[in-house]
Amino acid sequence: MVSVATTNNSVSLPPGKENKAADQALIKQNKEAAKQCLLVADRLIKEADFEKARIEVERAQKLDPSHPYISAFLDRIAYFEEQKKKNQPSPPPVVVAPKQETPGLPVAQVAPPPKSPSPPPPVSAPTTVQKSQAAPPPPPSPTPKKPVDTAKILESLKSTITPAQQSQPAHQSSPPSSPPKPEVDSKLDEMRNQIQQLTQALQEEKKAREEIREHQLQGAVNQLRHAMEKAWINGAPKAPEAIACHQLALSLNIPPEVEKSVQREVKIEMYSRAVKEVISKRKLLRSSSSTLEWLRKVYQITVTEYLENESKFLLDLVADQYKGTVILVSEDSKARNELTNRLKASGYAVVLAQTPELALEKVEKINPNVILCEQKFTSDGALSGIKFMHILRTNSKLNFIPCVLFCEKSDLESLKASELRANEAIVKKPVDFDELTAVMNEKLVQFREYISSLV
DSSP: OOOOEEETTEEEOOSSOOOHHHHHHHHHHHHHHHHHHHHHHHHHHHTTOHHHHHHHHHHHHHHOTTOTTHHHHHHHHHHHHHHHHTTOOOOOOOOOOOOOSSTTOOOOOOOOOOOOSSOOOOOOOOSOOOOOSSSOOOOOOSSOOOOOOHHHHHHHHHTTOOHHHHTSOOOTTSOOOOOOHHHHHHHHHHHHHHHHHHHHHHHHHHHHHHHHHHHHHHHHHHHHHHHHHHHTTTSSOOHHHHHHHHHHHHHTTOOHHHHHHHHHHHHHHHHHHHHHHHHHTTOSOTTOOHHHHHHHHHTTOOHHHHHHHHHHHHHHHHHHHOOEEEEEEOSOHHHHHHHHHHHHHTTEEEEEESSHHHHHHHHHHHOOSEEEEESOOOSTTOOOHHHHHHHHHHOTTTTTSOEEEEEOHHHHHHHHHSOOOTTEEEEESSOOHHHHHHHHHHHHHHHHHHHHHHO
16 A cells, blocks of 8 residues: 655655556656746746745755756856846846646746846746656656756757847857848848839829829810910900900919910910911001001000010011022013012012123022023123023032023923923913912922932
8 A cells, every 4th residue: 555745845655565656646746846846936036035946946856856947947046146246137037938748747937037238138948848758757866866958958948039039138158149130131121122112103103193284284274275366366355255265264273374374475476477467468568567556456465565576576577478589580671670579579589680691690699599580681692591591500509499481482392392400490471470489389399308308
């Protein structure tokens, strides 16, 4: 029969016959008692009573010498005692919940202290215990204690330390752990790239919105301009038309200053068109100012606006009226004066020459756009028109200038039978000005195409 006696939290087997069941019960009781001792020691460590904590740990070691956390508790007590000697505040330890791999096997609650300036944290206990259930350890005896494999325990602790604990200083025996520098640099580069991409995306979105806003405003301005051109085509619009244009600007969300600027541009443009039309229809003498003054009143052009845009008006008139320079070679003063007036009215500048010889001198100086020449001359020694044309052909500087000959009806067939170049033409007399204008326009188109091909 087996009897169990417990004295001072220790369990001893009575002398007698031992059996396997009694051994297992005794081992279990010893382990449970050792666990309680370690829990008491953990509480005493928190209360900074290190002497009593050491006694409890030694008691647990006597009950269960093979317990893997005994060495960890001793190191922990030694660390806090050293901190107390250095007059440094002892940070409260963090309790790590014990884990058990096998039922009935206690695991002490051990955790390193929080981060401090210089000292490393204590070593926490491992969470796994490599213990075989098939071969239980022998009961305690007065024989020498079995040495504890501290290195193995420390190795197992590395796998249980949390990331927060890894950021704290380690024990004196192990260096502090920190993330490798290349990893930190790569993360910083990745964050910079993300910030750059986000900034670029925001800039592109802002630019797109500005373009959309600009396009919308430009479209609205074009619509308002079109409506104002219809209203101002015959002068300043009447009150209903002006109100309609203003309401359109409001509906299109056009700012007042933009509306005013568009109205001013349209007013000046319509006035310029009216002046050109009046001059082209010969309803206005160029030396007269009464008609221009009347147009300024019709279109409400102030003196300031006219003076600001006077150069523009004049350039537009010159550009519309001037078509080129013509050299007219003729002995007939009546025909010469008539053609000169008609050509000037059409926008040509006219240079006169009575003979082909005089015309050659002026051609080299003036570089005209068109040469108009009679076929026959009565002066002694004067060149004929056809010979004058041949002389122009032989000069590489003049052979591309359009040249038109005036001939009698009887000479028309013979002259047309001769080979004429693309820039040459023949018109019968008396000259039909409409026919002459059509021929000149045709040759001027060829002349401009030739000049463009040289650029």
